[in-house]
Amino acid sequence: MPKQFTYAQTGVDRNLRDESKKALQFLKKTYIFSRYGTVVELPFGNIFPFHGRYLDFVIEAIGTKMLIAQLAGKYDTIAIDGIAMAVNDVIRSGAKPFAIADNIHAQFSDPALVKEWMKGIVKGAAEAECIVPSGEIGDVAELIKGIAEGKGFDMVFASIGEVAHENVISGRNIKPGDAIIGMRSSGVHSNGISLVRRILFKRWGGKYEPETIPEGLNREIVLEVLEPTRIYVKSLLKTAEAINVKGAVHITGDAYLKFPKLAKFSKGIGFEFTNFNPQPIFTLIQETARQLSGIIADEEMFKTFNMGWGFAIIVDKSELERALNVLNKNNTEAEQIGQVKRGQGVKILYKNRAILLE
Numbered sequence: 001m002p003k004q005f006t007y008a009q010t011g012v013d014r015n016l017r018d019e020s021k022k023a024l025q026f027l028k029k030t031y032i033f034s035r036y037g038t039v040v041e042l043p044f045g046n047i048f049p050f051h052g053r054y055l056d057f058v059i060e061a062i063g064t065k066m067l068i069a070q071l072a073g074k075y076d077t078i079a080i081d082g083i084a085m086a087v088n089d090v091i092r093s094g095a096k097p098f099a100i101a102d103n104i105h106a107q108f109s110d111p112a113l114v115k116e117w118m119k120g121i122v123k124g125a126a127e128a129e130c131i132v133p134s135g136e137i138g139d140v141a142e143l144i145k146g147i148a149e150g151k152g153f154d155m156v157f158a159s160i161g162e163v164a165h166e167n168v169i170s171g172r173n174i175k176p177g178d179a180i181i182g183m184r185s186s187g188v189h190s191n192g193i194s195l196v197r198r199i200l201f202k203r204w205g206g207k208y209e210p211e212t213i214p215e216g217l218n219r220e221i222v223l224e225v226l227e228p229t230r231i232y233v234k235s236l237l238k239t240a241e242a243i244n245v246k247g248a249v250h251i252t253g254d255a256y257l258k259f260p261k262l263a264k265f266s267k268g269i270g271f272e273f274t275n276f277n278p279q280p281i282f283t284l285i286q287e288t289a290r291q292l293s294g295i296i297a298d299e300e301m302f303k304t305f306n307m308g309w310g311f312a313i314i315v316d317k318s319e320l321e322r323a324l325n326v327l328n329k330n331n332t333e334a335e336q337i338g339q340v341k342r343g344q345g346v347k348i349l350y351k352n353r354a355i356l357l358e
Contacts, residue, residue: 003294007304010194043171043247043261044092047163054168056095059158060085065193065226066155070148071203071210072222075113079120079155080127081190084229085252086159087128088311091236092248094169095161100125102135107144107152109137117155120228127231130159147203167240171247174266174340178246179320180273182337183327185310187281189229191252192304196225199288199296207288214288216280224281232311235332239313242326247314251306256346257357262314263344272347273338278308299355302348309337 037049047054062082069078079102087097102121106113114137125132146152188196197204200221208214210222217224232250239245247262259271282305289296301307315323320336327334341347346357 002290004300005195005199005289005292005294005296006300007192007195010198040168042093042168043265044250044258045089047093047095047168050162053162053164054093054095055160055162056090056093057158057160058086058089059156060089061154061156062190063193064197065190066153067147067197068193068222068226070146070151071201072220072226073148074223074226075116075151076119077123077226077228079117079157080124080228080231082155082157083121083124083128083130083159084231085190086157087130087161087231087233088229088250088252090159090161091233092169092250093161093163094167094237094240094245094248095163096237097128097130097159097161097233099160100128100130100132101158102132103156103158104135104137105140105144105154106137107139107141107146108150109139110150113151113153117153124228124231128159128233169240169245169248171262171265174246174262174269174314176269176340176342177317178314178340179317179323179336180271180338180340181313181315181320181323181327181334182275182309183232183235183311183313184230184333185251185279185306185308186230187227187279188225189252189306189310191255191306193225195296195304196285199285199292200225207291214284216284221284230310232332235327235330235334236311236313238330239323239326243315243319243323245313245315245323249312249314251310251312254303255305255307256302256348259312259346260344268342268344270341270343270345270347271338272341272349274349275335275337276307276309276348276350278305282307298350298353299357302350302355302357312337314340 039048090097144152200206348355
């Protein structure tokens with residue numbers, strides 16, 4: 001029987017993470033009230049009042065994609081991933097991000113390497129229309145090791161944004177029949193990379209050398225995986241200006257398992273997805289697993305990867321065409337990928353079969 005390759009086997013156990021997150025409840029007593037008012041809980045995080053508006057503050061890391069940058073010897077885009085992970089989370093509430101701060105832990109502060117990192121920070125911040133008022137680089141060689149001699153590093157990015165009370169995307173009032181719109185991803189983005197590394201790269205027990213160009217790709221596989229995470233700030237905010245966006249989901253870790261979190265705020269809803277055209281890299285991951293005498297089930301793919309759609313919004317079906325027009329005018333490839341249903345859970349129609357995620 002073929003070996004099942006899963007994200008958990010690479011060290012990312014969803015069940016353990018869910019159990020660990022229960023400890024976060026201890027934090028609630030520290031943030032329910034602020035001097036300016038009550039913190040508002042949303043499907044994906046919280047916002048807090050400040051001088052008549054709400055602020056959304058997010059901190060995110062890049063994860064093991066940094067090892068891909070080291071494998072490629074290419075460091076000028078990796079910071080874009082960190083910025084994208086932070087600002088794409090901020091906009092889920094409808095907030096407009098306005099500032100970014102970075103914290104980089106390095107094996108050594110190599111001036112040439114720092115210069116390359118800064119190129120990505122400048123490009124990502126410009127795309128997100130944010131300033132970078134502060135940041136830090138710490139030399140912690142005893143903590144950080146890399147696969148390239150002296151070039152180990154870890155990156156964390158924080159972003160803050162603001163939103164008016166009336167513009168908050170709350171996840172409420174979602175109803176059966178509402179349309180789910182997907183915005184195209186640039187590839188694997190920054191999630192599931194531990195599984196990608198295990199399957200695709202010889203360095204971690206997979207099949208390919210980094211410079212290989214497998215059938216179906218038009219560039220070296222290491223560059224395909226390194227492709228930066230897409231930033232959706234302008235796309236989401238322009239759409240939210242034009243129509244009522246009921247829910248917004250950054251399709252990152254846990255992928256399509258994220259959507260049921262909206263049901264806490266709009267009761268009695270489930271989600272059905274019918275439109276997927278994943279980039280060749282996703283097909284390659286599954287095919288390579290088979291060549292390694294294993295299998296990655298379709299269910300695991302949809303629990304781990306964005307499968308071609310990096311961000312999703314939920315709108316009333318009457319506003320579907322208008323939303324798509326706004327997105328297309330803003331150079332965003334977007335399509336209806338599903339709809340809200342009565343019931344609960346996530347149903348995916350893919351390759352002529354129904355997949356139920358749980």
